Amino acid sequence: MSTPMLVAEGVRKNFGDSEVLRGIDLTVGRGEVMCLLGPSGSGKSTFLRCVNHLERLDGGLLHVDGELVGYRRDGEVLHELRPREVASRRAHIGMVFQRFHLFPHMTALENVIEAPRRVRKQSGEAASARARELLARVGLADKADAYPSQLSGGQQQRVAIARSLAMEPKLMLFDEPTSALDPELVGEVLTVMRDLAASGMTMVVVTHEIAFAREVADQVIFMDGGVVVESGPPDEVLTRPRHERTKSFLGKVI
Amino acid sequence: MSTVPELRTDPASSPVPGPAPAIKPLRHPVRAACGVLALLCLAGVVWSVAKNPNLEWHTVGQYLFHERTLSGLGVTLYLTVVCMLIAVVGGTVLAIMKLSDSFLLRTIADGYIWLFRGVPLVVQLIFWGFLGAFYQRLTIGIPLTDVVFYSVETNTLVTATVAAVLALGLNGVAYAAEIVRGGIAAVDAGQREAAYALGLTPAQTMRRIVLPQAMRVIVPPMGNEVITMLKMTALVSIIAGNDLMTNLQSIYSMNFKVIPLLMVACVWYLALTTALTFGQRYLERRFGRGTTAPRGGFGARAARTTGGEQA
Numbered sequence: 001m002s003t004p005m006l007v008a009e010g011v012r013k014n015f016g017d018s019e020v021l022r023g024i025d026l027t028v029g030r031g032e033v034m035c036l037l038g039p040s041g042s043g044k045s046t047f048l049r050c051v052n053h054l055e056r057l058d059g060g061l062l063h064v065d066g067e068l069v070g071y072r073r074d075g076e077v078l079h080e081l082r083p084r085e086v087a088s089r090r091a092h093i094g095m096v097f098q099r100f101h102l103f104p105h106m107t108a109l110e111n112v113i114e115a116p117r118r119v120r121k122q123s124g125e126a127a128s129a130r131a132r133e134l135l136a137r138v139g140l141a142d143k144a145d146a147y148p149s150q151l152s153g154g155q156q157q158r159v160a161i162a163r164s165l166a167m168e169p170k171l172m173l174f175d176e177p178t179s180a181l182d183p184e185l186v187g188e189v190l191t192v193m194r195d196l197a198a199s200g201m202t203m204v205v206v207t208h209e210i211a212f213a214r215e216v217a218d219q220v221i222f223m224d225g226g227v228v229v230e231s232g233p234p235d236e237v238l239t240r241p242r243h244e245r246t247k248s249f250l251g252k253v254i
Numbered sequence: 255m256s257t258v259p260e261l262r263t264d265p266a267s268s269p270v271p272g273p274a275p276a277i278k279p280l281r282h283p284v285r286a287a288c289g290v291l292a293l294l295c296l297a298g299v300v301w302s303v304a305k306n307p308n309l310e311w312h313t314v315g316q317y318l319f320h321e322r323t324l325s326g327l328g329v330t331l332y333l334t335v336v337c338m339l340i341a342v343v344g345g346t347v348l349a350i351m352k353l354s355d356s357f358l359l360r361t362i363a364d365g366y367i368w369l370f371r372g373v374p375l376v377v378q379l380i381f382w383g384f385l386g387a388f389y390q391r392l393t394i395g396i397p398l399t400d401v402v403f404y405s406v407e408t409n410t411l412v413t414a415t416v417a418a419v420l421a422l423g424l425n426g427v428a429y430a431a432e433i434v435r436g437g438i439a440a441v442d443a444g445q446r447e448a449a450y451a452l453g454l455t456p457a458q459t460m461r462r463i464v465l466p467q468a469m470r471v472i473v474p475p476m477g478n479e480v481i482t483m484l485k486m487t488a489l490v491s492i493i494a495g496n497d498l499m500t501n502l503q504s505i506y507s508m509n510f511k512v513i514p515l516l517m518v519a520c521v522w523y524l525a526l527t528t529a530l531t532f533g534q535r536y537l538e539r540r541f542g543r544g545t546t547a548p549r550g551g552f553g554a555r556a557a558r559t560t561g562g563e564q565a
């Protein structure tokens with residue numbers, strides 16, 4: 001059996017005195033889509049940020065594609081990596097944010113080619129050609145020269161997805177990618193994500209879109225208070241939840 | 255049920271037939287009167303200055319492009335450009351130090367700003383001018399040993415111009431640092447995270463993502479700094495720097511044509527300030543890229559405050 005794409009073992013994270021993650025264990029196989037549900041403040045975003053080392057762990061281990069995130073193991077000692085090494089590992093993990101975070105001083109095309117050019121040192125032509133393909137793939141071939149402020153929220157989020165895909169990530173993290181969108185724009189972003197899942201991308205998606213989770217996820221995880229309360233295939237967790245907290249949460253969301 | 259058609263006939267809510275009514279803007283008679291009064295006062299002042307025989311327009315004309323005026327102008331421009339370069343580069347370094355995670359670097363940056371902002375510029379100028387009285391020789395070597403790589407008489411290295419550059423430049427660094435820090439802090443933290451998540455290093459993120467956006471906030475106050483710097487170069491007359499003001503002063507101390515030569519100074523300083531204002535406007539447009547689109551969203555507010563147009 002090949003190594004899973006993401007393995008979390010007892011991941012802990014504190015902010016000051018508050019324990020935000022209190023031992024998260026989970027595994028995401030290659031090509032799998034995992035949806036992460038949970039009430040506000042349960043630590044979903046914090047967990048995603050730990051996965052690409054935007055937050056430092058206070059305990060436990062995270063492996064992406066068999067490699068430790070943020071550390072190098074030397075026997076029983078974990079050495080924190082240099083910023084440059086952290087950066088080069090992050091380059092294999094895509095992340096899409098709730099509020100898009102496109103670079104406002106760059107056009108859609110410039111947003112997409114920035115990392116391939118600076119991190120992968122690709123030539124301008126090669127990066128641009130690839131970027132145009134990706135923009136076409138998310139349905140924005142005609143918006144290459146638009147600035148983010150000239151795009152709708154849904155269009156901005158699709159550019160953000162194209163920007164992540166340009167680095168050819170092994171794993172994509174989505175943190176409530178549709179929560180900042182007007183209802184009529186949610187569909188276009190979910191369509192892009194559905195296609196991405198169908199193409200075999202490994203994805204971890206924090207979302208409140210239960211219908212999307214039911215349709216696309218291989219595995220659904222319900223988190224509350226910094227722990228995994230319940231996990232399993234969407235049919236089980238979403239249709240016949242075993243825990244009271246999951247039931248009451250789903251009752252509110254659906 | 256019968257009230258509904260009655261409401262429909264209400265003249266205020268029913269569309270008016272015929273041509274659309276003309277709009278008559280509100281008049282502001284008091285505002286207009288004040289404007290006219292101010293204009294009259296201004297005209298009076300300009301008239302009385304222009305007709306004042308002590309102004310000696312022909313003397314102004316004679317000295318406007320005088321050799322010493324132009325050489326002084328050259329020195330003033332040189333001082334402004336060099337000192338501002340030092341201020342911007344040093345200020346950026348200091349701002350990054352101030353925002354670093356290292357307590358030591360932050361404290362050093364704070365100490366620098368505290369010292370160079372706290373001591374009056376005149377004192378700093380005189381101090382650098384008299385550095386030779388403090389250190390007779392400047393020496394580069396290994397401390398506590400006899401190894402010396404380079405040694406020089408202070409006064410041959412730190413000339414009046416060098417002293418002026420040091421004083422104005424190092425002082426400018428402290429002010430520029432605060433401006434740059436404010437600009438960097440104004441960039442949304444999400445921008446940095448997005449760049450990191452793509453695999454950019456901290457240095458690339460700063461250079462490619464954070465600083466270009468910070469520029470929008472930095473340019474207007476930095477423009478003020480340049481103009482202030484231009485005028486502060488007049489202070490170097492204290493340690494004799496051959497700048498525009500020093501040269502004009504030395505001319506009028508010989509021929510006593512104080513007012514016309516001050517007029518020459520006004521004309522040149524105003525001309526330079528005007529040119530700088532245009533330069534600033536260009537930079538504001540250049541760095542306002544992408545923030546001035548007609549659509550709402552996160553660029554809309556910045557678009558209103560910079561008032562530039564689509565690049």
Ligand SMILES: Nc1ncnc2c1ncn2[C@@H]1O[C@H](COP(=O)(O)OP(=O)(O)OP(=O)(O)O)[C@@H](O)[C@H]1O
Nearest residue numbers: 015016020038039040041042043044045046047176
């Ligand atoms: N940088 C930080 N400093 C201090 N506390 C933080 C920080 N980031 C998150 N927290 C706290 O950690 C807890 C979990 O936050 P997190 O953003 O992970 O929740 P979430 O599950 O993503 O919630 P939401 O659905 O609202 O996005 C919250 O109580 C939050 O206040």
Ligand SMILES: [Mg+2]
Nearest residue numbers: 044045046175
């Ligand atoms: Mg969150």
